[in-house]
Amino acid sequence: xxxxxxxxxxxxxxxxxxxxxxxxxxxxxxxxxxxxxxxxxxxxxxxxxxxxxxxxxxxxxxxxxxxxxxxxxxxxxxxxxxxxxxxxxxxxxxxxxxxxxxxxxxxxxxxxxxxxxxxxxxxxxxxxxxxxxxxxxxxxxxxxxxxxxxxxxxxxxxxxxxxxxxxxxxxxxxxxxxxxxxxxxxxxxxxxxxxxxxxxxxxxxxxxxxxxxxxxxxxxxxxxxxxxxxxxxxxxxxxxxxxxxxxxxxxxxxxxxxxxxxxxxxxx
Amino acid sequence: xxxxxxxxxxxxxxxxxxxxxxxxxxxxxxxxxxxxxxxxxxxxxxxxxxxxxxxxxxxxxxxxxxxxxxxxxxxxxxxxxxxxxxxxxxxxxxxxxxxxxxxxxxxxxxxxxxxxxxxxxxxxxxxxxxxxxxxxxxxxxxxxxxxxxxxxxxxxxxxxxxxxxxxxxxxxxxxxxxxxxxxxxxxxxxxxxxxxxxxxxxxxxxxxxxxxxxxxxxxxxxxxxxxxxxxxxxxxxxxxxxxxxxxxxxxxxxxxxxxxxxxxxx
Numbered sequence: 001x002x003x004x005x006x007x008x009x010x011x012x013x014x015x016x017x018x019x020x021x022x023x024x025x026x027x028x029x030x031x032x033x034x035x036x037x038x039x040x041x042x043x044x045x046x047x048x049x050x051x052x053x054x055x056x057x058x059x060x061x062x063x064x065x066x067x068x069x070x071x072x073x074x075x076x077x078x079x080x081x082x083x084x085x086x087x088x089x090x091x092x093x094x095x096x097x098x099x100x101x102x103x104x105x106x107x108x109x110x111x112x113x114x115x116x117x118x119x120x121x122x123x124x125x126x127x128x129x130x131x132x133x134x135x136x137x138x139x140x141x142x143x144x145x146x147x148x149x150x151x152x153x154x155x156x157x158x159x160x161x162x163x164x165x166x167x168x169x170x171x172x173x174x175x176x177x178x179x180x181x182x183x184x185x186x187x188x189x190x191x192x193x194x195x196x197x198x199x200x201x202x203x204x205x206x207x208x209x210x211x212x213x214x215x216x217x218x219x220x221x222x223x224x225x226x227x228x229x230x231x232x233x234x235x236x237x238x239x240x241x242x243x244x245x246x247x248x249x250x251x252x253x254x255x256x257x258x259x260x261x262x263x264x265x266x267x268x
Numbered sequence: 269x270x271x272x273x274x275x276x277x278x279x280x281x282x283x284x285x286x287x288x289x290x291x292x293x294x295x296x297x298x299x300x301x302x303x304x305x306x307x308x309x310x311x312x313x314x315x316x317x318x319x320x321x322x323x324x325x326x327x328x329x330x331x332x333x334x335x336x337x338x339x340x341x342x343x344x345x346x347x348x349x350x351x352x353x354x355x356x357x358x359x360x361x362x363x364x365x366x367x368x369x370x371x372x373x374x375x376x377x378x379x380x381x382x383x384x385x386x387x388x389x390x391x392x393x394x395x396x397x398x399x400x401x402x403x404x405x406x407x408x409x410x411x412x413x414x415x416x417x418x419x420x421x422x423x424x425x426x427x428x429x430x431x432x433x434x435x436x437x438x439x440x441x442x443x444x445x446x447x448x449x450x451x452x453x454x455x456x457x458x459x460x461x462x463x464x465x466x467x468x469x470x471x472x473x474x475x476x477x478x479x480x481x482x483x484x485x486x487x488x489x490x491x492x493x494x495x496x497x498x499x500x501x502x503x504x505x506x507x508x509x510x511x512x513x514x515x516x517x518x519x520x521x522x523x524x525x526x527x528x529x530x531x532x533x534x
Contacts, residue, residue: 040431057408085412096407113413116312158411 004069007034009069009166009198010055016063017050017222024050026221029066032215034165034197037185041209042219043244049093051219052170052202056090057081069165086114089159093170096150097143097158104130104139107157114164128159132187139210149176156184160191172204173212185212206245218244296492297416301424301489304417313414315421323426327388331434334383339441340380346371346442347449354454364461365468368443373473373526375534376439377480378525381437384431384485385517392423393513396496397506398505405497420493424486431485432478439477476532488517 008031015028025047032038041134042048053059066073068225071084084254097106104126130139133153135171138146143154152172159167167188173181189200203209209216210230218262226233226241233241308314346367354360396419398404408415433441444466447458492513 056410058409083414089411090342090407090410092403092407094403096403098404098407099402109413110411113418114411128533133376 006046008067009030009034010038010200011067012055012064012168014064015054015061015066017047017053017054017059018062023222025054025061026063028224030217030224030227032198032200034194035197037188037199037201037212038215038217039201039203039209039213040217040219041206041213043204045250046219047222048168048202048204048219050144052168054170056088056201057085060169082114086162087165089162089167089168089170090156090170091152091159093172095129095143095155095182097151097154099142099144101143103135103141103143103146103154106143106154107161110158110162126157126161129161130154131156133184149180152176158204160188163191163195166200167205169201171203172199173208174203178207178211181212220244274348286361286498289513290494294487294494295418295425297494298424298490301414301421304414304421305425308417309514313417315401315425316406319337319418319422320425321419323423326391327384327426328430328433328497331383331387331430333439334387334432335350335380335438336396336441338383339438340428340445342375343442343445344449347453350446350450351453360456361467362459364446364464367446368465368468369441369470369473371439371465372435372469372477373480374525374529377435377477377484379534380431380438380481380524381484381488381521382437382518383503384427384488385514385521388423389428389513389517392489392501393496394506395509396493397499397504397509400497400500401506405500415497416493421453421487423493424489426484427485427489432481434485435477435481472533479532480525480528483528487520491517491520511534 006041006253010030010032012028012030015025016023017025028051029114030038031262040048050059055068057068057076058067060074067116069084069087071080076084091238097103098109101109104123107126107129108119111117111125112119115122117125126135127139130136133156135150135153135157138150143151146154156169156172173184176184188197191197192199200210201213210233213230215228216230216233217224218233219225220240226236226238228236235243304313305315349366350360350363353363396405399419405415408418443462444458446465447456447461450456450461451458495509495513497515499506504512
């Protein structure tokens with residue numbers, strides 16, 4: 001089936017990254033369609049973090065090109081880049097929260113500094129998102145006093161508060177427990193319902209990829225070795241994919257999907 | 269032997285290139301700060317005044333105890349020398365006028381520069397380096413927030429106020445200490461001694477001293493920010509970044525001091 005070009009929110013063509021003589025990524029070709037959950041899955045040193053940096057515009061590729069929401073990242077002027085980034089939410093591995101600010105101030109930051117809201121308007125909105133993610137009790141705390149689960153949820157709240165079209169999540173869901181993962185993905189689906197929120201997840205966790213992904217790309221040694229819907233990946237005959245999936249058969253057989261259901265559960 | 273010489277030349281060349289590229293990057297960074305301060309409000313992204321106020325407290329008010337300590341200690345050392353000199357030459361007015369001139373023009377700004385490098389430069393470099401390692405800088409960029417506007421421009425604006433003030437307060441503290449020492453050691457009236465020292469300071473001397481303080485402050489900010497922001501990519505740890513920032517800042521202060529002294533009118 002041919003997809004309309006406006007349905008493709010992110011595309012990478014012939015992407016390659018080298019640091020000095022070391023090839024980190026090579027020949028990456030992916031298209032991410034609007035509204036889908038696309039998961040990049042791979043173990044340690046597979047090039048996942050570098051690919052995340054390239055797709056979010058933090059590192060320039062050595063070869064190939066990346067188009068995000070119709071803009072080629074390489075050619076962006078700083079003003080267009082700022083405007084583009086208003087439509088993109090990024091939740092970083094480890095949170096990357098500003099430790100000099102409280103949890104509430106961290107979530108308010110994009111509202112004040114990017115959307116230009118006054119503090120009296122931004123506070124209510126930020127508190128609403130913190131409540132959705134079950135973080136109301138910690139809003140006055142410093143990020144350094146939070147647990148990793150709370151840090152990841154604050155990072156998610158900060159990434160979502162501007163209601164982005166595309167959400168990048170770098171290893172945000174792994175290690176959270178299935179119940180919390182279910183609730184977070186349900187929340188994402190609720191928030192994205194009707195708005196076509198596209199979620200791009202980078203994770204080493206096979207369970208996250210197979211339980212929540214619409215499309216999965218498996219990375220190994222800087223290359224995408226398999227890509228497609230979850231069912232296709234499961235039946236992929238490639239030896240490397242089979243080797244990767246072998247210890248995880250029980251996860252594949254217990255794949256559960258969460259469905260959106262209009263904010264019935266207001267907090268986690 | 270030849271390989272050793274070639275290796276040494278290569279290392280020297282690489283060092284020169286890194287110094288030149290670092291200097292150019294520092295100038296660009298300072299230019300970016302100036303640009304955000306002047307034009308940020310045009311784009312609806314002004315430099316945050318609350319952050320400037322915080323930085324005035326951090327870089328200025330919190331430096332006061334250290335400035336007082338330096339002023340009293342240097343003032344006392346100078347007083348001992350003045351007493352020895354006056355006892356042998358009996359030429360108090362000329363000596364105090366020279367001390368006033370020397371303090372505001374040369375010694376005061378230089379010591380103020382070293383205080384700023386140790387306190388403000390190291391603080392800025394370690395904070396930015398830690399933020400860089402924790403990907404806080406990357407996160408700011410990812411949100412479309414320029415870290416220079418958000419983190420560095422407030423410190424830049426604050427230093428425009430506090431750097432000349434630090435210089436002025438240091439010199440004032442030194443001259444006051446000298447006046448009090450002379451009163452207790454020689455019975456010279458403090459107001460009279462202070463007047464003699466201030467008489468030695470011309471408008472040009474005062475301007476040169478304040479301009480030096482300002483230039484040192486801006487240079488320290490540029491150097492420390494540059495080192496702090498690039499800490500993660502250079503693979504440096506926060507402790508090493510801090511000491512490196514102090515060394516480079518003091519070197520920049522010394523070079524600037526000589527350059528301004530050579531160029532400034534008498």
